[in-house]
Amino acid sequence: MTKHYCSLIILIVLCILPLSVNAQSNAVIDSLYSKQLKSISLSLPLPYHSTLNKHIYTYTNDKKNSAKVLGAFFQYTPFIDSLLNTKNLPEEFKYLPLALSCMDADHNEKWNRKGYWSLPYLTAIRYGLIVNDSIDERHDMRKSTIAAIRCLQHMYELDHNIWNVIIAYANSWQQMHQASHQVSDCTQIWDIYFSNALDNKDIIPQWMAAVYITRFYSFHNIIPLAPLQPCAETIPLQHPCPVNHFCECLNLSYNQFHALNPCMVNDYIPTTYPLHIPCEKASLFFAKGDSIYLLSGDTMLLSDTAMISDTSKVENALADNTTTIKPVNNSKNSTPIQAQSFTYTIQSGDVLGTIAKKYNTTVSNIKNWNHLKNDKIYAGQKLTIYLNAKSDSHHATHTYTVKKGDTLSSIARKHNTTVDKLKQLNKLSSDRIDIGQKLLLQ
Numbered sequence: 001m002t003k004h005y006c007s008l009i010i011l012i013v014l015c016i017l018p019l020s021v022n023a024q025s026n027a028v029i030d031s032l033y034s035k036q037l038k039s040i041s042l043s044l045p046l047p048y049h050s051t052l053n054k055h056i057y058t059y060t061n062d063k064k065n066s067a068k069v070l071g072a073f074f075q076y077t078p079f080i081d082s083l084l085n086t087k088n089l090p091e092e093f094k095y096l097p098l099a100l101s102c103m104d105a106d107h108n109e110k111w112n113r114k115g116y117w118s119l120p121y122l123t124a125i126r127y128g129l130i131v132n133d134s135i136d137e138r139h140d141m142r143k144s145t146i147a148a149i150r151c152l153q154h155m156y157e158l159d160h161n162i163w164n165v166i167i168a169y170a171n172s173w174q175q176m177h178q179a180s181h182q183v184s185d186c187t188q189i190w191d192i193y194f195s196n197a198l199d200n201k202d203i204i205p206q207w208m209a210a211v212y213i214t215r216f217y218s219f220h221n222i223i224p225l226a227p228l229q230p231c232a233e234t235i236p237l238q239h240p241c242p243v244n245h246f247c248e249c250l251n252l253s254y255n256q257f258h259a260l261n262p263c264m265v266n267d268y269i270p271t272t273y274p275l276h277i278p279c280e281k282a283s284l285f286f287a288k289g290d291s292i293y294l295l296s297g298d299t300m301l302l303s304d305t306a307m308i309s310d311t312s313k314v315e316n317a318l319a320d321n322t323t324t325i326k327p328v329n330n331s332k333n334s335t336p337i338q339a340q341s342f343t344y345t346i347q348s349g350d351v352l353g354t355i356a357k358k359y360n361t362t363v364s365n366i367k368n369w370n371h372l373k374n375d376k377i378y379a380g381q382k383l384t385i386y387l388n389a390k391s392d393s394h395h396a397t398h399t400y401t402v403k404k405g406d407t408l409s410s411i412a413r414k415h416n417t418t419v420d421k422l423k424q425l426n427k428l429s430s431d432r433i434d435i436g437q438k439l440l441l442q
Helices: 002-038 051-059 063-084 089-103 120-125 141-158 162-170 173-182 188-193 203-216 243-250 256-262 281-287 304-309 312-319 352-358 363-369 408-414 421-426
Strands: 230-236 277-278 322-325 337-345 382-387 399-401 438-440
Touching: 002 051, 002 162, 051 063, 051 203, 063 089, 063 141, 063 203, 089 141, 089 162, 089 281, 120 203, 141 162, 162 188, 162 203, 188 203, 203 230, 230 281, 230 408, 256 363, 277 281, 337 421, 352 363, 363 382, 408 421, 421 438
Parallel strands: none
Antiparallel strands: 230 277, 322 337, 337 382, 399 438
């Protein structure tokens, strides 16, 4: 009997011991983080809560990635600081891109917030950024920083409470006020966090963790790694060109192209926005000349036999600006027709309907010829118009390649259709889609 009780006591001790050790370990971590946060000199208080631990752990667990993230942050800090100082804004705001996007140009989250500063679509437009189907300047660090700081300046003028501005920036003024009203003492930031009134309540621990890691990265054996700045040259593009064809002609990887042109978000490169390529590729670009456009299918879609059998005929066709074209829809039932093309520059007040009526064609044709995903156009944009061209767009089959951040609902919204139609056309049993997957649109 005595042996039995001894065994039972030993078993209980062995079960309790790991819990006790773990509790002691957590207590040590809590004490350490609390002490380190108190040592940070900012006008905004940084009260510790154990919720912070998992957010700090995201930095300390993956040291290689954190080294890149911190390297990017420290590289742009002087630029951000200079803008904040010019506007007499608190330095606390500079940690927002680190907290919201981890300095990721391709950051994309709910509510159409994108880029380094996680700017919503309407906010980006309001503060001067270009955001359309081809260009999204929220992915440009310098331009998005200027827009974000202008936004923060207006918010700070409305409320000089720094925490309120940070919370409202990541959520909305309405949610910030709702959260403040639900707690007895709105100065206690963790009470606001636990109020559950914020869609993005994690901005509170994310921001504090961002501040923490910029001060104590060396304590966690993290060495910031400054990103490489490749030599780039701005080149003139005479006609729109598919990204994959352009990269193939210059022997560029997509990652190389995207790193130098983060704002280009379409499969086609527009002519209305600066295009950057590695310096060592500039001579190749000019050596390739018109061949880059010849096969791109944007200035004109040449028949297969014309492109393959007789180069002189192709050159004559380009000179005459008249050739046999195939409708963009790639339908097997489409027959080549004779048409003459010209470039139309959109004027202020133009809409696709009036342009189509003026040149005796249809809106669908103009959208197909210029690879437009919707009816949005802007002054100065150039459109290719084919005179006397007819195509049966009713039977056209359009496809879309899924990109990072896409959802069925966002794709449906862009292409004036519904999620149910997309699922039916593509025989999808759920809303799940994968990057690179091709979807039928009609």
